[in-house]
Amino acid sequence: MIVMPQSYSPSTIERRFKVINELNVRGAVYLVVYDENAPVAAIIKADLSDFGGQARHEIVASLELVRRDQCENIFSVRDFWQNTDALQVEGVVVAKAVQGVGLATVLYESLVLNAGIILMSDNTHYAGGKALWQKIAQSSTKLTVFVLDTEEGKFYPYDGTRVSYNGVSIPEAEIWSIHPDQTKHGVILVAEDAKKHAQVAA
Numbered sequence: 001m002i003v004m005p006q007s008y009s010p011s012t013i014e015r016r017f018k019v020i021n022e023l024n025v026r027g028a029v030y031l032v033v034y035d036e037n038a039p040v041a042a043i044i045k046a047d048l049s050d051f052g053g054q055a056r057h058e059i060v061a062s063l064e065l066v067r068r069d070q071c072e073n074i075f076s077v078r079d080f081w082q083n084t085d086a087l088q089v090e091g092v093v094v095a096k097a098v099q100g101v102g103l104a105t106v107l108y109e110s111l112v113l114n115a116g117i118i119l120m121s122d123n124t125h126y127a128g129g130k131a132l133w134q135k136i137a138q139s140s141t142k143l144t145v146f147v148l149d150t151e152e153g154k155f156y157p158y159d160g161t162r163v164s165y166n167g168v169s170i171p172e173a174e175i176w177s178i179h180p181d182q183t184k185h186g187v188i189l190v191a192e193d194a195k196k197h198a199q200v201a202a
Contacts, residue, residue: 007056008033008044021110022046025101030060032110039065039087041111043103061103063111064090065119086118087111088188092132102139104132109142112193120148121189125176133189138167144194147175151186164197165189 008017013033020041021032029046041063048055065087092104111117121133137145145165147156155162156170163169177184 007049007051007058008042009054009056010048013044013057017042018115020114021106023106025098025103031057032107032114034111034115036085036115039067041065041107043107060095060098061093061107063092063104063107066090084116084118086120088120089122089129091129105136105140108136108191109140112143112191119191123150123185123188125178125184130176134167136191137165137189140194142194143191144197146190146192147187148190149187155190162197 013019016035016037017033018036019031020034023030023032023043030043031046032041032043034041042059043061044057044059046057049058050056051058067085067087092107094103108119112119122129133145136143146162147165147170148154149156149158152158154160156165156174157163165175175184175187175189177187
């Protein structure tokens with residue numbers, strides 16, 4: 001279970017994180033920050049809040065990641081992105097107060113577009129993660145989502161081409177297997193910059 005910390009101190013933000021995006025949500029300014037060493041990304045309030053008498057940045061969304069060379073389940077995708085950091089999403093948490101405004105999608109988009117990262121889904125398809133990837137595929141105009149079979153080393157439709165996933169363009173049975181079914185364990189979703197794939201058919 002991913003547990004989101006409540007806040008970061010200004011010194012922690014300055015020391016560990018790079019600000020990769022800024023956004024306005026319901027009249028408040030938020031910063032998207034990324035620690036490439038952890039790796040972890042978060043959305044924090046730009047203004048400081050009081051936490052037990054200390055001025056700190058409140059965290060409203062957090063994304064835990066695993067670098068491709070540290071996760072044995074995705075070793076087979078190394079050759080696809082030799083010069084790009086490809087990270088697997090371990091889990092994302094959004095505070096209840098700001099759920100429903102698309103902060104998870106903003107985190108994904110900020111990492112791909114502003115930090116030059118390729119994002120990959122986990123091999124385990126939980127309902128929440130599945131719903132988020134479907135939402136991103138359907139609604140994000142900045143990302144293109146592909147389906148990759150890591151066991152075969154091929155993108156869907158597995159004939160040397162790529163077809164983007166828009167939430168309905170690829171049969172769900174080709175992507176998801178629900179526990180305890182493991183037939184699609186090797187299948188992951190991949191999010192890349194849509195500008196790089198403008199000609200890819202959906």
